[in-house]
Amino acid sequence: MKILVIHGPNLNLLGQREINVYGDQSLKEINNTLKELAKELGIELSIKQSNHEGEIVDFIQDAKDCHGILINPAAYTHTSVAIRDSIAAVDLPTVEVHLSNIYKREEFRKQSLIAPAALGQISGFGLQSYVLGLRALHTMLNAKK
Numbered sequence: 001m002k003i004l005v006i007h008g009p010n011l012n013l014l015g016q017r018e019i020n021v022y023g024d025q026s027l028k029e030i031n032n033t034l035k036e037l038a039k040e041l042g043i044e045l046s047i048k049q050s051n052h053e054g055e056i057v058d059f060i061q062d063a064k065d066c067h068g069i070l071i072n073p074a075a076y077t078h079t080s081v082a083i084r085d086s087i088a089a090v091d092l093p094t095v096e097v098h099l100s101n102i103y104k105r106e107e108f109r110k111q112s113l114i115a116p117a118a119l120g121q122i123s124g125f126g127l128q129s130y131v132l133g134l135r136a137l138h139t140m141l142n143a144k145k
């Protein structure tokens with residue numbers, strides 16, 4: 001099973017950025033945790049990060065050889081019709097994750113344009129959002145077999 005993990009804009013700054021909101025773990029630490037879990041579950045991971053909307057669309061379009069996508073679209077969650085459309089276009093099971101609880105924050109963060117194209121969303125559990133998201137995707141993909 002192959003899964004593409006996409007981290008959106010500013011997530012490269014995790015560990016330095018708004019630690020009170022996003023925690024003190026770096027993106028590298030999050031990725032290492034995901035890699036360990038993937039090994040345990042027998043998943044092949046491809047991990048990408050971009051600060052650019054079009055590049056994220058390209059990652060999704062190029063994911064044809066993957067079975068599913070785990071994505072934290074970051075700020076593009078709330079603005080990007082292009083990322084939502086690319087998820088709908090490739091039609092791969094996609095789990096949306098957020099470190100913070102986007103429903104507990106500013107009004108503009110309460111809408112996700114991505115969620116209607118996703119299998120589900122996990123929000124508010126910090127690093128565990130990614131762990132739960134990967135486990136959920138793995139379980140759902142196995143159930144489909």
Ligand code: DQA
Pocket residue numbers: 009010011072073074075076077097098099100101102109
């Ligand atoms: C985020 C939430 C977004 O609103 C924000 O723009 C981010 C990170 C999260 O993981 O909590 O950059 O996706």
